[in-house]
Structure formats: structure tokens, C-alpha cells
Amino acid sequence: MSKAATELAKTRDEFIAQWGVMGTQWGINRTMAQIHALLMTAVEPLSTDEVMAALDISRGNAHTNLKELVNWGLLRIVTKKGERREFFEAEKDVWEMFRRIMGERKRRELDPALNVLTRCKEETAGLKSAEAKAFHQQMTELEDFLSFAAKMGDRASSMPQNKVMQLAMKLLG
Amino acid sequence: MSKAATELAKTRDEFIAQWGVMGTQWGINRTMAQIHALLMTAVEPLSTDEVMAALDISRGNAHTNLKELVNWGLLRIVTKKGERREFFEAEKDVWEMFRRIMGERKRRELDPALNVLTRCKEETAGLKSAEAKAFHQQMTELEDFLSFAAKMGDRASSMPQNKVMQLAMKLLG
DNA sequence: CGGTATTTTCAGGAAATTCTGAAATAGATG
DNA sequence: CATCTATTTCAGAATTTCCTGAAAATACCG
Incomplete structure (x- = not known):
């Protein structure tokens, strides 16, 4: 990875971590806020497994919070053709x-x-x-x-x- | 106590209890919300001991949350002459x-x-x-x-x- | 001062919340 | 319908938050 790409990744991780902390102060749970931050700054939709890997959390945790964010209307589920899995995309506006x-x-x-x-x-x-x-x-x-x-x-x-x-x-x- | 006074007390307790539940959903703790509800609907300022008795909570808990509410600017401390204790009064507006x-x-x-x-x-x-x-x-x-x-x-x-x-x-x- | 009333702090326990991991379910495919 | 993949659920563990009760600190008073 290039120097610049590492730099970006570092800042993005910082954003995700801090957004998680903010979340707890706002009365929503850390993971939910982190997933939201992750997807808000993702270039394209991510699968459950990608979210699990990116945040190092369990499947149950990822699943529950992804669905909760969908309930809030902050994420939508998208499908890719030829793919059976669900992908999640954040409302960015x-x-x-x-x-x-x-x-x-x-x-x-x-x-x-x-x-x-x-x-x-x-x-x-x-x-x-x-x-x-x-x-x-x-x-x-x-x-x-x-x-x-x-x-x-x-x-x-x-x-x-x-x-x-x-x-x-x-x-x- | 008269019938009407009991009726009022019952409704007030319900208000305090429910406001506590609301509090947890708003991201503040139950006791703090209950104390706030209690004092918002109190005719006159209450002492720490009165708050403890009304909500059946410990001194430490009452004290911490009363002070926290003072920090938020939602309560003020008042003193009565001849009394050494502090009394707490809610901003009602x-x-x-x-x-x-x-x-x-x-x-x-x-x-x-x-x-x-x-x-x-x-x-x-x-x-x-x-x-x-x-x-x-x-x-x-x-x-x-x-x-x-x-x-x-x-x-x-x-x-x-x-x-x-x-x-x-x-x-x- | 010494005694008493009040406030403050905080260690340890209780309760509530969140997370994990695995089992159950659902859905697709040949 | 057997098998494989993905989703959902949930009991129990881990973590965080909250509360108690008692000791320490502070303030007042004769």
C-alpha cells in the first residue's frame, strides 16, 4: 500500500473509532455507530463478512447492528447479480x-x-x-x-x- | 390523606417512574431523570434526605445525581435560614x-x-x-x-x- | 478545640447492556 | 431431496454502567 493510502486508512480508522465513542455518548451503542461510520466512508457496499473483518466483531453482533441501522433508515440492503449475499450501503446525504x-x-x-x-x-x-x-x-x-x-x-x-x-x-x- | 390527594400522588408517582424510563432511552440514567421529575413537580425545594426517601435510593446515588443535575443547570441549590442543609429546587420554566x-x-x-x-x-x-x-x-x-x-x-x-x-x-x- | 450535622468520595457489588459463538432456520441449486 | 450458503436467533459470557453503604472530609457551633 502506498504512503498516501496508509495515511487515509489511518484517518478513516480514527474516524470510525471516535464515531463509536460519540455514539455511546449519544445513547446508541458503540458497534452500531462504528458500522455506520464504516459504511458512510465506504466506496462501495459491504457484506456482513467484510464488516466483521473490518471491525473485528462477531457475526451476531454485525448482523444485529446492521439490521438495526436498516430499521433506522440509515443503511439499505443492496444485492449484486450473481451474488447471493446481501450488501449494505449507507445513506450518504x-x-x-x-x-x-x-x-x-x-x-x-x-x-x-x-x-x-x-x-x-x-x-x-x-x-x-x-x-x-x-x-x-x-x-x-x-x-x-x-x-x-x-x-x-x-x-x-x-x-x-x-x-x-x-x-x-x-x-x- | 384525602381521596384527591391520593389520586394526585399516584399520578405523580407514575410521572416520575415513566420519566425515569424515558431518561434511559434519552441516554441519561434512570435516577437522574427521576430526581428531575420529582423536583419539577415538587411544591417546594427538597433536601437530599427527602429525595432519598421519596425515591428509595441511597445517599451516594441521590447526592451524585443531584449534583449532576445542578451541573446541567436544571436544579439550583437553595438554603433556608436556620437550616444548615442544602435544598434543591428545579428550574420549572x-x-x-x-x-x-x-x-x-x-x-x-x-x-x-x-x-x-x-x-x-x-x-x-x-x-x-x-x-x-x-x-x-x-x-x-x-x-x-x-x-x-x-x-x-x-x-x-x-x-x-x-x-x-x-x-x-x-x-x- | 471537641462534638455534631452535612456533604463528598469511592470500593465493591448489583444490574443492565452488549457481544460471542454456535445452533437453528431459511433459501438456493443441481 | 441432499447439500451448500447465507441469515437469524439466542443462551451465556464479557463488559459497562449504576448503586449502595460506609468511611472520609468538610462545615458549623458552643
């Missing part, structure tokens, strides 16, 4: 990646939180004590805020990128 | 809470990610192969996107709430 992550996090985190808040709000709607009123009010404010955030997220991710950029520029202006 | 969380997450998660991306970008800036160029380009796009997001976050959280609402309404329009 950053804006599209962001949309997918937003949507998935909303579904997994925001929506359940909203359910809890709505329920707690309703269960205390009729109570008359000052404590109960304060609690009910707090639930209402949290719910309003989160449902507002959810709507904004939906709206932003269903808009063409350039529209969002225009609006954002106004905000930054 | 939802918008302010959001600002604090945004700021802290940016500092802990976004900024380190940006450093990694910048380094990987710089280390491959001079390389000529098609692979290296693609890698460099991917790093650049990720960096641009995240630094843009960071700026937006900063901007939004340093604006008065009503300004943000106005802009948001336009976006939702």
Missing part, C-alpha cells in the same frame, strides 16, 4: 441522514413522552387543590412544548432542504 | 429547561464530534486519490452540517422566547 434520525428519535422518544404527559394531565384535570393545579399546569406546559417541538421537527424534515436553509438563514441573520 | 439541555448537549456531544471531523478533514486535505477525496468530502459535509446545527442552537437559545415563537410559527405556517 447528510441532510437525509438527519431527517431519518429526527424521525426515528421522535417516534421512539418524543411520542412516548407525550403519551405519558397527556395521561398525567388528564388524570389530574378534575382535581381542585393548589398542588394538583400546579402539577396539572406543569404537565400541560411540558406537553405543549414537546408537541410543538415534534411538529417543528416533522415540518422541517418534510420540507425541501433549500427552504429550510432559507428560513434558517433568516434565524441566523 | 420549560423554555429555560430546554435552553439548558440544548447548551449542555451541544457542549458534551456536538463540540467533540466537530473536533473529530475537523481533524479527519485536515489530515486528508492533501491526498489526491479518488477515495481520499470522497472521504474528505464526506467529512466536510458532516462538519458543515453539524456546525450549522450548533450555530442554530446557540442562536435560538440566546433569543427571547417570543422571537423564536414568531419564527417558528412562520415555519409551521
Whole structure:
């Protein structure tokens, strides 16, 4: 391998390793983040065995996390003709990646939180004590805020990128 | 305790428990989320011992997580005159809470990610192969996107709430 | 000071999460 | 349908994260 190619490989490995660390801080597991980093910077789709080899992980681990990334919409499965194996390819467009992550996090985190808040709000709607009123009010404010955030997220991710950029520029202006 | 007061206590406990579960999914630990929920819905500041009793947790656990929440800016320490103990009080304004969380997450998660991306970008800036160029380009796009997001976050959280609402309404329009 | 109340730290244990490796299943091919 | 290849599942091991309880440190008070 040439000097330059080694250099690139080293930096890429660093990126993969660090992205894994970031992942754990973001609340997703290290391997999943590393596979994502690996495929984001891959020139072409990789097979499960190639991922196993590149990251030195077991088949079960590679399989589970590849499928999880497919569920998140961050990878897609591609097939090569004459090949029976599945290959995995990352969504590389950053804006599209962001949309997918937003949507998935909303579904997994925001929506359940909203359910809890709505329920707690309703269960205390009729109570008359000052404590109960304060609690009910707090639930209402949290719910309003989160449902507002959810709507904004939906709206932003269903808009063409350039529209969002225009609006954002106004905000930054 | 009256029927209504029991009802309120039950709902509040449910809120605290569920908020704890949400916390784990959001990547923060269960106890920290529960303490936050407890204090968000407390009528007045609580001492460490009261938090321990309310959640049935050890002193070490209560202490560590209370201090961590203070670091996040989600709780403040208050003292009562004639009392030597510290009491903890939650920031209850939802918008302010959001600002604090945004700021802290940016500092802990976004900024380190940006450093990694910048380094990987710089280390491959001079390389000529098609692979290296693609890698460099991917790093650049990720960096641009995240630094843009960071700026937006900063901007939004340093604006008065009503300004943000106005802009948001336009976006939702 | 000496005594007491409170906060802080941290070693070791408990719990939760993640990973491995191998067995089971599914799918293709001749 | 026998065989080969690839995918999926999952019990138990490894690792990481979290919590307890007690000891150490700190702050206050007479």
C-alpha cells in the first residue's frame, strides 16, 4: 500500500473509532455507530463478512447492528447479480441522514413522552387543590412544548432542504 | 390523606417512574431523570434526605445525581435560614429547561464530534486519490452540517422566547 | 478545640447492556 | 431431496454502567 493510502486508512480508522465513542455518548451503542461510520466512508457496499473483518466483531453482533441501522433508515440492503449475499450501503446525504434520525428519535422518544404527559394531565384535570393545579399546569406546559417541538421537527424534515436553509438563514441573520 | 390527594400522588408517582424510563432511552440514567421529575413537580425545594426517601435510593446515588443535575443547570441549590442543609429546587420554566439541555448537549456531544471531523478533514486535505477525496468530502459535509446545527442552537437559545415563537410559527405556517 | 450535622468520595457489588459463538432456520441449486 | 450458503436467533459470557453503604472530609457551633 502506498504512503498516501496508509495515511487515509489511518484517518478513516480514527474516524470510525471516535464515531463509536460519540455514539455511546449519544445513547446508541458503540458497534452500531462504528458500522455506520464504516459504511458512510465506504466506496462501495459491504457484506456482513467484510464488516466483521473490518471491525473485528462477531457475526451476531454485525448482523444485529446492521439490521438495526436498516430499521433506522440509515443503511439499505443492496444485492449484486450473481451474488447471493446481501450488501449494505449507507445513506450518504447528510441532510437525509438527519431527517431519518429526527424521525426515528421522535417516534421512539418524543411520542412516548407525550403519551405519558397527556395521561398525567388528564388524570389530574378534575382535581381542585393548589398542588394538583400546579402539577396539572406543569404537565400541560411540558406537553405543549414537546408537541410543538415534534411538529417543528416533522415540518422541517418534510420540507425541501433549500427552504429550510432559507428560513434558517433568516434565524441566523 | 384525602381521596384527591391520593389520586394526585399516584399520578405523580407514575410521572416520575415513566420519566425515569424515558431518561434511559434519552441516554441519561434512570435516577437522574427521576430526581428531575420529582423536583419539577415538587411544591417546594427538597433536601437530599427527602429525595432519598421519596425515591428509595441511597445517599451516594441521590447526592451524585443531584449534583449532576445542578451541573446541567436544571436544579439550583437553595438554603433556608436556620437550616444548615442544602435544598434543591428545579428550574420549572420549560423554555429555560430546554435552553439548558440544548447548551449542555451541544457542549458534551456536538463540540467533540466537530473536533473529530475537523481533524479527519485536515489530515486528508492533501491526498489526491479518488477515495481520499470522497472521504474528505464526506467529512466536510458532516462538519458543515453539524456546525450549522450548533450555530442554530446557540442562536435560538440566546433569543427571547417570543422571537423564536414568531419564527417558528412562520415555519409551521 | 471537641462534638455534631452535612456533604463528598469511592470500593465493591448489583444490574443492565452488549457481544460471542454456535445452533437453528431459511433459501438456493443441481 | 441432499447439500451448500447465507441469515437469524439466542443462551451465556464479557463488559459497562449504576448503586449502595460506609468511611472520609468538610462545615458549623458552643
